[in-house]
Amino acid sequence: MGKDVIIACDFDSAEKTFAFLDKFTDKKPFVKIGMELYYAEGPSIVREIKRRGHKIFLDLKLHDIPNTVKKGMAVLSRLDVDMTNLHASGTKRMMQAAIEGLTRPDGTRPILIAVTQLTSTDQESMENDLLIREPIDKVVMHYASCAKEAGLDGVVCSPLEAGKVHDCCGRDFVTVTPGVRFADGDVGDQKRVMTPAEANRIGSDYIVVGRPITAAEDPVAAYERCCREFIG
Numbered sequence: 001m002g003k004d005v006i007i008a009c010d011f012d013s014a015e016k017t018f019a020f021l022d023k024f025t026d027k028k029p030f031v032k033i034g035m036e037l038y039y040a041e042g043p044s045i046v047r048e049i050k051r052r053g054h055k056i057f058l059d060l061k062l063h064d065i066p067n068t069v070k071k072g073m074a075v076l077s078r079l080d081v082d083m084t085n086l087h088a089s090g091t092k093r094m095m096q097a098a099i100e101g102l103t104r105p106d107g108t109r110p111i112l113i114a115v116t117q118l119t120s121t122d123q124e125s126m127e128n129d130l131l132i133r134e135p136i137d138k139v140v141m142h143y144a145s146c147a148k149e150a151g152l153d154g155v156v157c158s159p160l161e162a163g164k165v166h167d168c169c170g171r172d173f174v175t176v177t178p179g180v181r182f183a184d185g186d187v188g189d190q191k192r193v194m195t196p197a198e199a200n201r202i203g204s205d206y207i208v209v210g211r212p213i214t215a216a217e218d219p220v221a222a223y224e225r226c227c228r229e230f231i232g
């Protein structure tokens, strides 16, 4: 698996997205399209960004009955994205159905990763709202193992969990980690953050970086700094 920096394009319109991406004339960064942009613009935004030569992580976090997820994934695979995701809490059966749907007639498919417990869920809300009484660390590792057993390629996790996920599921099991900040940058609303260099040391395969790049005065310079610190 390639190590890379993925830019979270959290914009609410195609216009803002292209104004941002137009700044990158040399290297075409790997971009993440999340719910906001996808729901605003639909599949055409995926096709257009792909046409411009970017790799795409389509972050829609599917979670439904297996048959519905399978059919949804089949449509996403035709969009030719490079990576997509779902919630592991949908069960192994749902994850297996997702892989079936995502696999193209020629046997290829995008990288499929699972969300374990959202990083916005803490021990208290997990116990009170979800009635899950185990320690959150154990729950995250269990969900990661289920994703691996279902045949998925990896998980989205906090950079602080990436090392443990590799210990538990193997070095080849991909970790995609948001919550990355420069040592001298704003933390914003992220609670537990790491620098790109630290994320590299603990073994993240992909880092997802939004505002430290999208809100920078010079986004291209911020992206290049991120690549230098993370990949070397």
Ligand code: C5P
Residues within 6 Å of the ligand: 008, 010, 034, 118, 119, 120, 156, 157, 158, 178, 179, 180, 188, 190, 208, 209, 210, 211, 212
């Ligand atoms: O701007 P920032 O670098 O905080 O953006 C991080 C991106 O990663 C956002 O798109 C956010 O939704 C996403 N993300 C996250 N934490 C998770 C899962 C996804 O920050 N646990």
